Amino acid sequence: MYHPNPGSYAPPTFAQSDAYYGTHARISGWSVMDSITTGNEKLNILVGLNGKSIAKDSYRPDGSHNKQTGDYYDVSPSFGINYTFNPRLAVYANHTEEFVEGGIVGSKYQNQGTTLDPYKTKQNEIGVKFKTGDFFHKVSYFDIKKANAVDVTKPGFTKPFLLADGEARHKGFEYTATGTLAEKWNLIGGFMHLNAKQKTTSAATNGKRPNGVPEWSANLGVEYKANDDFSVLMRGNYVGSSYVLNEKYGVPSYFTLDAGVNYKTSLNSTPVTLRAMCYNVTDKKYWAPSGNTLHFGGPRTFMLSAEFDI
Numbered sequence: 683m684y685h686p687n688p689g690s691y692a693p694p695t696f697a698q699s700d701a702y703y704g705t706h707a708r709i710s711g712w713s714v715m716d717s718i719t720t721g722n723e724k725l726n727i728l729v730g731l732n733g734k735s736i737a738k739d740s741y742r743p744d745g746s747h748n749k750q751t752g753d754y755y756d757v758s759p760s761f762g763i764n765y766t767f768n769p770r771l772a773v774y775a776n777h778t779e780e781f782v783e784g785g786i787v788g789s790k791y792q793n794q795g796t797t798l799d800p801y802k803t804k805q806n807e808i809g810v811k812f813k814t815g816d817f818f819h820k821v822s823y824f825d826i827k828k829a830n831a832v833d834v835t836k837p838g839f840t841k842p843f844l845l846a847d848g849e850a851r852h853k854g855f856e857y858t859a860t861g862t863l864a865e866k867w868n869l870i871g872g873f874m875h876l877n878a879k880q881k882t883t884s885a886a887t888n889g890k891r892p893n894g895v896p897e898w899s900a901n902l903g904v905e906y907k908a909n910d911d912f913s914v915l916m917r918g919n920y921v922g923s924s925y926v927l928n929e930k931y932g933v934p935s936y937f938t939l940d941a942g943v944n945y946k947t948s949l950n951s952t953p954v955t956l957r958a959m960c961y962n963v964t965d966k967k968y969w970a971p972s973g974n975t976l977h978f979g980g981p982r983t984f985m986l987s988a989e990f991d992i
Contacts, residue, residue, distance in 0.1 A: 705797055706739045707783060715760075728762045734781045736800050754800045756781040770813040778805050784846075785831075792841040799846060801829030817861030817869075826852040830880050832887050833974065848882035850892045863904075871902035890928045894971030896935070898922035911946040926974050936968035936979065953991040960984050 715730035735755045740748040762776030784798035809822030830850040833842040858872030878895045882888045891897075903917035917940045924933045942959035961983040968979035 705786060705795070706741070707797075708737045709783060710735050724766050726764045726766075728760075728776075730760045731757055732760065732780070733757045736781070736783055738797060740796075752797075752799065754781075756800075756802060758802065772811045773809070774811070775808040776806075779803065782828075784829075787844045790841065791833075791844040792836070792839045793843050793845075798829075798831060798844070801846070803828040815861070817859055819857070819859045821855070821857050823855045824853070828852075830882060830887075830892070832880075832882060832884065834884075847884060847887070848880065850878065850880050852876055852878045852892075852895070854878075866907050868905040868907065869903070870905075871900070873898065873900035887928050891925055893926045893928065893974045894924055894933070896922040896924045898935075913944045915940075915942045915944070917941070924971055926971050926976060933969050933971045933976065936966060938966050938968075938979075939963045949990075955989040955991075957987045957989070958985070 711732060711734035713730065713732045715728065718727040718729075719725070733755070736752065737754075738752045742748050758779035758781050760776070760778040762774065762778075764772060764774040766772040780803050782801055782803060784800050787793050787796050787798070803826065805824060805826045807822055807824040809820060811818070811820045813819070827849050829846050830848050831844055832847045834845050834847075835842045854874060854876040856872065856874040858870075860870040861868070863869050875898055876895065877897070878892050880887050880890050880892055898920070899922060900920045901917060903915060905913055905915045907913040919938045919940065921936055923935045925931065926933060938961070940959065940961050941963050942957065945956045947954055947956065962980055963982065965982040966979065970977045970979045
């Protein structure tokens with residue numbers, strides 16, 4: 683997607699004097715991929731290259747151009763392999779890299795409005811997929827590396843600075859399963875264990891768990907499908923304990939319950955799927971971490987939607 687340079691951009695009429703159009707970014711790229719399958723169709727190989735260019739400009743409070751804050755370019759490889767022994771057993775491995783735009787620093791930091799440099803994420807994953815009876819299972823191990831942002835306090839400033847320092851590494855394993863329990867009854871669920879650590883130059887953060895990242899998480903859903911047009915869903919969600927402020931404060935684990943129904947009908951001969959969901963059925967009170975920030979967990983919430991097939 684191309685968005686032209688907007689030139690001078692008048693500041694919005696907010697009461698705050700620091701509310702203005704601060705940065706502009708243009709991202710362009712290219713991608714080449716190829717899939718190779720052997721004659722017996724048991725071995726499948728995927729290889730690819732992705733190039734991405736990120737150009738950034740900053741603007742003054744009066745809307746005039748300040749300077750170009752960055753012009754970055756990188757090429758990221760990706761490849762994967764899948765071998766199917768038989769219709770019930772397959773193994774796979776893959777490696778992916780992605781060049782990601784740096785985030786904009788928020789208002790609680792001294793360097794508000796600046797943007798962090800782009801960074802590259804790298805992910806390796808190996809796993810096995812197999813089927814037992816009417817259930818499909820997947821077990822995988824992953825290792826993800828990405829740039830790490832930390833709070834840095836400097837003398838003479840009332841707010842901390844948000845700066846990139848080292849990397850955050852997320853290693854773990856995941857299990858998922860989906861299948862038929864009995865006639866009209868389906869089940870889907872899984873769990874994940876995540877061993878996450880920061881690797882930084884600061885003793886305050888080095889070796890600490892990234893803020894707001896739980897060690898365990900899981901979900902389990904049961905669906906009753908009365909017929910092709912009507913089904914009922916019940917789902918439980920578990921999020922394990924985590925930390926904020928570099929393991930200074932612990933955030934308790936929590937469990938929420940969701941429920942919903944799907945109904946297929948027609949309106950003036952147009953097929954329509956009606957959905958009703960209730961999230962956090964028991965109105966559980968809990969803390970939901972997001973980085974170094976704590977939020978009240980989502981209360982009991984109802985949602986209605988309609989999907990028209992035209």
